[in-house]
Amino acid sequence: MLSEFSLIDRFFARRAATARPSIAGSDTLGIGDDCALLAPRSGEMLAISTDMLVEGRHFFADINPEALGHKALAVNLSDLAAMGAQPQAFTLAFSLPKADEAWLAGFSEGLFTLADRYGCELIGGDTTGGPLNLCITVFGSVPPRTALRRDAALPGDDIWISGTLGDARAGLGVQRGEWTANASDAALFRHALERPEPRIALGLALRGIAHAALDVSDGLAGDLLHILERSSVCASVDVDAVPRSAALRRLASDVQQRCTLAGGDDYELCFTAPTAARAAVEAAAHKASVPVTRIGTIRAMDAATDRPAIVWRNAAGAPLTVTLQGFDHFHAE
Amino acid sequence: MLSEFSLIDRFFARRAATARPSIAGSDTLGIGDDCALLAPRSGEMLAISTDMLVEGRHFFADINPEALGHKALAVNLSDLAAMGAQPQAFTLAFSLPKADEAWLAGFSEGLFTLADRYGCELIGGDTTGGPLNLCITVFGSVPPRTALRRDAALPGDDIWISGTLGDARAGLGVQRGEWTANASDAALFRHALERPEPRIALGLALRGIAHAALDVSDGLAGDLLHILERSSVCASVDVDAVPRSAALRRLASDVQQRCTLAGGDDYELCFTAPTAARAAVEAAAHKASVPVTRIGTIRAMDAATDRPAIVWRNAAGAPLTVTLQGFDHFHAE
Structure with a gap:
């Protein structure tokens, strides 16, 4: 398979924050160092959320990779939305059974199209071999008392x-x-x-x-x-x-x-x-x-x-017994 | 298996930042909301790193869970060390094939013992079923120009x-x-x-x-x-x-x-x-x-x-040809 670094470079690093240093000021650092450096907007706090998506549990193996790229970030951005936070950046860690270039091209396209719409920069990540697993951590900015x-x-x-x-x-x-x-x-x-x-x-x-x-x-x-x-x-x-x-x-x-x-x-x-x-x-x-x-x-x-x-x-105001037992959804443990 | 929430509560939430609000000020929020809220120290930036560990690739299936809890956080803290950053907080996302209570007890013990030594608070996470995979994102504080x-x-x-x-x-x-x-x-x-x-x-x-x-x-x-x-x-x-x-x-x-x-x-x-x-x-x-x-x-x-x-x-200053080709280490892609 592609080595980790060529994989990152080819599909991710080029579109990451390092390539667009204007976004967050001269001290901000993205992919390519031990850590990314990030500051919330002046006087605000960072809202942070992390979600892990596993094949067969959160999505089907045959999902369109572009849709998966979209969804993996969307579910994280949704947590920022629920906090009233402005998206700022995200990290992406994933394990892949093999480096399928067409798959990675589609996945990264779906991911970055959504990220660009919300001005949310990729600032770091990790890639490894293994069963398909996607872990995104998102960072948003929110004034302390309005979250x-x-x-x-x-x-x-x-x-x-x-x-x-x-x-x-x-x-x-x-x-x-x-x-x-x-x-x-x-x-x-x-x-x-x-x-x-x-x-x-x-x-x-x-x-x-x-x-x-x-x-x-x-x-x-x-x-x-x-x-x-x-x-x-x-x-x-x-x-x-x-x-x-x-x-x-x-x-x-x-x-x-x-x-x-x-x-x-x-x-x-x-x-x-x-x-x-x-x-x-x-x-x-x-x-x-x-x-x-x-x-x-x-x-x-x-x-x-x-x-x-x-x-x-119900609409008439009468109490209802709602039975939801056993109706498992996709996330069911 | 244990439901996601009882799992989180039993082994993780009780030792997380919500239980110790003194660490980061009254506006800081840990596990239990859509996002955690975090601010770097005054005038500093957040150093952020994420690592994903996969069974069979980064550790053996029979690894002592307490050692794994230690190592999963240690490799992330090591990235903060390499940046000159002071550890502050981390998120933990993991997928587990089954909720083995003894395993989780050992894993969380190794994790929190190390976290406590460095004053690094668990502020959020995600748990799901799936092949064993651990994704930790760490946050440290560092003055902008001394990273x-x-x-x-x-x-x-x-x-x-x-x-x-x-x-x-x-x-x-x-x-x-x-x-x-x-x-x-x-x-x-x-x-x-x-x-x-x-x-x-x-x-x-x-x-x-x-x-x-x-x-x-x-x-x-x-x-x-x-x-x-x-x-x-x-x-x-x-x-x-x-x-x-x-x-x-x-x-x-x-x-x-x-x-x-x-x-x-x-x-x-x-x-x-x-x-x-x-x-x-x-x-x-x-x-x-x-x-x-x-x-x-x-x-x-x-x-x-x-x-x-x-x-x-070599020690005498003579150039050496060092052949390292094909010597794969544990992380090999």
Whole structure:
């Protein structure tokens, strides 16, 4: 196979930060030294997130390498979006069974096209042989007190969702043969699965407006619970209000519900904001060109049960029993 | 297997930065949110390095998990040492075939024992199922103009090596049955292979004294060449001066030479410094309690050949032909 250094040079180093020293000032250092050197913007902090993607678990072996390059970075940028952070740089470590040049060309194309759109520089990495594994660490910049944390939800807050949920899980189900869809719906689902769009602009626009936020990567039911646990609150969610695409509405209603509530791989933002900020939230969404939908309310914790939980309701407000047990998504452990 | 969250909680989150908020100020955020938040020390930059370790390539499947936890972090801290950076934090992403609790207990013990020694906080991570793969990204703090870069070697500089080289490769050879050693030598070699000690104190002490530096991870011959290429210089190295342990001296002389020059996994510092700084280098080494040895000299690039290269000489100054071709080390691609 190509040696490590020729591999790095050929597909990655040339497009990395060393080639574009203007981005981060003269002291910044990218690929080619023991460490990269990076500073957040003046007065800001670095938001840091790391994700590891494994073949057969997070993507299929036959995934288009260009789509994989996109997705590997997109899921990391999504974490920055959920923090309200401005993307700045990333490192890429990966192991590959063999150095397939066409594959690497496609992968790096998908990766850098997305990185360039967000001004996110490759500043370091590591490559080795081994079963296909991608580990990206992203760095964003955020003013210390405006970061959108998970522990900031307050009783009375509205709960919002960007975009629609469930399409990626619907796409996985089509690929697995769990259900069928017409060709154009199947293509839309597959696009959602392979091409998630990080909600960076929305995250930035929600600084100072939203209270808590996270990105929905493992399904709404589980992810919203992280906000509740960290904020010590409960939630009431209108199941019928959870936004879904027209394509998803053509699947059976129980499949729709499971895809939207326990689907995973959505990479939409779930956030809370005070009711007084509804107009501001709508304005932020308009600015970011992303639709947002109110799906419920944060409640004070019930003293009797004393644990964070979601009460699911229908549009009429009647409580529902939502059974999501055993509906594994792509990330299932 | 244990779910991702119980796994993280049980072995990692409890010892992570969230549990010790005092380290980095009230705005710092560790495990449990979409991103960690981190700032370098006032006026300093973050030095960032990432390394991926794959079973069968960087370590054997039967490695003691506690040793693996140590080594996975040590090889990353070694990159900070080579930059003259003060360790600050790290992220850990890993894929595991199964959640073996005894293995995780040992691994996390080795990891955190080393992390605690250097005040390096776990601030985030990711865990998933899959073939065993460890990806650590480390963060250190360094004043912008004192970082020890690879591109700063100057003609006339001495070339120095910390500690001794070759023991780790000798240990790999014993494990592979390439050669034999007595029990105590074999134990020393194995210790070198499994328990590299990052030269953090030396890297810090060399700030403002050394010109260029890197850590020797892939063998002196290849790694020194990185300094030469980045600095556009050549080197003359006395092969007999390259420091080696008493145990290594008991192996055949050709094995000694190949282990010291092309061994890999040494994690010693190779650095250059002006001849006028010899006393300062010795003082820094004394302060860091690490022996250092002068092994050669940086030369201006030869206009006739016009490429960075190492001229190997013996103690008498006679040029040697050193054949290292085909001597693969553990990292071989």
